[in-house]
Amino acid sequence: MNERKQVVLAGLSGVIFSIGLVLAGMTRPGKVVAFLDFFGDWDPSLAFVMGGAATVYLLTFQGLAKKRDTPLVAPVFHLPTRKDIDVPLIVGGGLFGIGWGLGGFCPGPALSSLGTGSFDVATFVVAMFAGMGLRSILKRRSAVHDGSTQTA
Amino acid sequence: MESFTPIASLIGGILIGISSALLLMFNGRIAGISGITGALIEPSTGAGERGWRIAFVLGLVVTGFIAAIVSPTAFESTIDRSTVAIVLAGLAVGFGTRTGSGCTSGHGVCGLGRLSGRSLAAVLTFITTGAITVFVVRTVFGGSV
Numbered sequence: 150m151n152e153r154k155q156v157v158l159a160g161l162s163g164v165i166f167s168i169g170l171v172l173a174g175m176t177r178p179g180k181v182v183a184f185l186d187f188f189g190d191w192d193p194s195l196a197f198v199m200g201g202a203a204t205v206y207l208l209t210f211q212g213l214a215k216k217r218d219t220p221l222v223a224p225v226f227h228l229p230t231r232k233d234i235d236v237p238l239i240v241g242g243g244l245f246g247i248g249w250g251l252g253g254f255c256p257g258p259a260l261s262s263l264g265t266g267s268f269d270v271a272t273f274v275v276a277m278f279a280g281m282g283l284r285s286i287l288k289r290r291s292a293v294h295d296g297s298t299q300t301a
Numbered sequence: 302m303e304s305f306t307p308i309a310s311l312i313g314g315i316l317i318g319i320s321s322a323l324l325l326m327f328n329g330r331i332a333g334i335s336g337i338t339g340a341l342i343e344p345s346t347g348a349g350e351r352g353w354r355i356a357f358v359l360g361l362v363v364t365g366f367i368a369a370i371v372s373p374t375a376f377e378s379t380i381d382r383s384t385v386a387i388v389l390a391g392l393a394v395g396f397g398t399r400t401g402s403g404c405t406s407g408h409g410v411c412g413l414g415r416l417s418g419r420s421l422a423a424v425l426t427f428i429t430t431g432a433i434t435v436f437v438v439r440t441v442f443g444g445s446v
Contacts, residue, residue, distance in 0.1 A: 152352065154327070155327070155352070155353045156352045156356045158323060159324065159328060159353035159354070159356040159357040160359060161323065162320045162324040162332065162357055162360065163320075163358060163359065163360020163361040163364070164360040165320035165360075166316075166317055166357075166406075167360065167361045167364035167365050168313075168364060169314065169315070169316030169317035169318075169319075170317065170365075171313070171364075171368045171376075172309055172312055172375075173309065173312075173314055173317065174303075174306055176365070176375055176376050177376065177377055178378045178382075179377070179378060179380045180303045182380050182435050185431040185435040186432070186435045186439065187436075188432075188436055190303075192305055194305055194306045194307060197310040198313055198314035199409050199410065199413070201310070201311045201312075201314025201315045201317075202315065202317040202318035202321065202409075202410040203413040203414045204318065205318025205319055205321075206318050206321050206322055206325075206413075206414025206415075207413070207415075209326065210414050213326060214326060219329070220326060220328055220329030221326055222328065223329045223330075225329055226325075227330055228331065228415070229402070229412075229415075229417065231419060232417075232418060234422045237400050237402070238401050238422060238426075239423075240397075241397045241398065241401020241402065241423075242397065242408070242422070242426035242427045242430075243397070243427065244397030244430075245393065245397030245398045245430075246397070246426060246427030246428065246429065246430030246431035247390075247397070247430050247431070248389070248390040248393030248397055249390075249394060249434075250434030250435040250438070251382070251393065251434055251446070252382065252387055252391060252394065253378070253380055253382075255398075255406075256334040256338060256394060256398060256404050256405075257361065257404075257405070257406055260334065261361055261365035261368070262365055262376050263362050263365060263366070264362060264365040264367070264368070265369040266369075267376070267378075269378065269387050272388060272391065273388075273391040273394075276388045276390070276392045277391040277394050278338075278395060279391070279395060280391060280393065280395020280397070281339045281342055281396070281398070282395075283395075283396055284400055285339070285343055285399065288399075
């Protein structure tokens with residue numbers, strides 16, 4: 150029963166997320182690139198996107214979620230627990246930034262833009278999934294390797 | 302040229318925040334797009350873990366489809382990128398977000414909202430490398446790659 154509620158809620162969340170991305174200008178690759186162009190014709194708009202979104206989230210998380218033991222329609226909160234700043238975090242984040250600046254898309258806006266039927270967007274999304282798949286394969290291989298040699 | 306749109310961007314950002322807050326309060330999940338989609342292509346992801354992820358992605362894609370009909374200009378691209386550049390960009394975004402455990406949404410919205418030091422480090426890193434990339438594309442390649 151609750152699983153159905155979770156699916157409906159996630160769908161609704163995806164709809165609102167997508168409307169937000171479109172209104173914010175995140176589905177215009179040129180706007181993303183202009184935000185990252187600090188030393189050129191800088192467009193600071195996207196700072197308002199991240200600032201607005203993170204503020205709403207901060208208030209919800211600190212004010213509401215922290216006071217509850219469980220979410221409303223699921224048994225437990227699935228929250229990250231790690232605190233260490235490790236090499237994969239920085240290398241991965243760095244690579245992501247390069248792709249973000251090169252293509253003007255991060256994952257959400259790319260998926261939102263699929264409906265335009267643009268060849269470029271479809272190409273980006275296929276390549277993005279390929280990149281995710283490649284990482285997944287490498288991670289599983291190294292996990293097997295680590296299991297036998299006890300490195301890592 | 303892109304014009305400065307603080308009000309529209311702030312409203313869009315607030316909606317993204319509300320969407321992420323809903324997913325947290327009701328489902329107890331982080332609204333990280335790379336995490337939600339990345340888990341869908343992991344063979345180890347169980348059937349019970351797939352339903353809500355597929356629903357979220359469908360909501361994202363279908364809404365975008367409708368928005369593209371209502372307001373095609375919201376999806377205009379004013380940058381000049383070859384197919385090779387787009388493929389490289391997609392690969393870097395996919396591989397990078399899964400390696401670094403998140404993207405603009407997971408680290409930039411939820412992570413910063415949870416006051417996570419890891420997410421702050423990730424955000425500073427991807428904005429820095431993104432800015433360097435854009436700078437190099439503009440100055441070395443004349444804005445066209």
